[in-house]
Amino acid sequence: MTRFRWLGWVLVTPGLAGAVALLDPRWFGLSTTPIFLHLIAFRALLGAVLLGAALIAALTLLLPPRRPASRPWIRRVTTAVLAVTGLSQFGVVVSRGWAGGDDPGTAALVVIEFNTYDVHTTAAQIAGLVRGQGATVVALPETMRATAQATADLLAAGGRHFQVFSTTADSPWPIADTSLLISDELGRYRQLPATGELVGIVRAVPIDGAGPTLVAVHPPAPGRVIGFDQWAVHARNAANQCIASVGAVVAGDFNATVDHAPLTDLGRCADAASSVGRGAEGTWPSDYPAGFTAPIDHVLFDTGRYRSLRTRTERVGGSDHRALIAWLGAS
CATH class of the missing domain: 3.60.10.10 (Endonuclease/exonuclease/phosphatase)
Incomplete structure (x- = not known):
């Protein structure tokens, strides 16, 4: 692995780790930490941003390789992680619901x-x-x-x-x-x-x-x-x-x-x-x-x-x- 590939992993790993931590910041002890506490308040919007970033990362896979033998592992992993975490955010939103059914019971x-x-x-x-x-x-x-x-x-x-x-x-x-x-x-x-x-x-x-x-x-x-x-x-x-x-x-x-x-x-x-x-x-x-x-x-x-x-x-x-x-x- 070249020095530049190592540098690429160093640059993207913190961001990918943050995207994973946002799935359940409480588990990581981050739900009251600045940035994390603000982002998880808007899960649907966060999911949309992550999926948008995944789409951009996926489009970079269509670019011709700089070297015939090169394998864009960084871009592949980035695309996969962003897509999975984005979909997972929407999964949380769906599980919480926004149009639940009514109970016909009498309200006290x-x-x-x-x-x-x-x-x-x-x-x-x-x-x-x-x-x-x-x-x-x-x-x-x-x-x-x-x-x-x-x-x-x-x-x-x-x-x-x-x-x-x-x-x-x-x-x-x-x-x-x-x-x-x-x-x-x-x-x-x-x-x-x-x-x-x-x-x-x-x-x-x-x-x-x-x-x-x-x-x-x-x-x-x-x-x-x-x-x-x-x-x-x-x-x-x-x-x-x-x-x-x-x-x-x-x-x-x-x-x-x-x-x-x-x-x-x-x-x-x-x-x-x-x-x-x-x-x-x-x-x-x-x-x-x-x-x-x-x-x-x-x-x-x-x-x-x-x-x-x-x-x-x-x-x-x-x-x-x-x-x-x-x-x-x-x-």
Whole structure:
């Protein structure tokens, strides 16, 4: 093997190893590592890029060899690895699903989770979504209390009454507000102090102790400002709001997918969309087809009390997130 062929292997091997590691970064301990954590959030798009690269590599095999006796092993292996990993990414997407069937069971809760992107969505648009879906629980990351209250007022004018709970985290960002609307049909609730989230968390429990604990969460996005380690800690703390509470329902913009370590082990809880074969239906960014976006918005529920009947996503207003609607039945 010539010196140049060795150099070729040295150049392509790290890239091919990375493509293989992206099949299951958790197994390699890379799901919270920069670049890897961002890429696996967009599995369908990643698969398309890998297959495109495989096609380009395959086309190079049609080029005439520089020497009659040369064998393009590097290009052959590169083509094969890129093709297999690209198809495997789509295999994961298909296994998660984006158009799962509906369970005809009766919903005990209809939960809407919608990051409204602050002023980019109006109270009238939120109220229309809630009214149209018959929601009983509405988690609203990046939503000011004034907007949440205006939404409740519009719904009350139509005969549906909601309690409004909000909090503003100690943060310099205007999108730190998180709100939670709970229908009076579920009884009266009170808000409990909730700490540990940088951006926003609202936790409410039934006054009579009969209903579910309801939590709206919004941990920070992974980035250098918060730090990738702290992102993982906050995302796990958001998941723990469900895991540590019997009968809880937790909804929010988790800024993480089920491929990331913080959402890998949900204990007693489950992800509503994944449970009904729609786990690959993304919610961010909303400008692109849902199959090619990141499923970072979730509704988690205690499987001992509820089961997921069906889920949907819907574009509303000018938000950069799609709204997630989940119908939960008694388990």
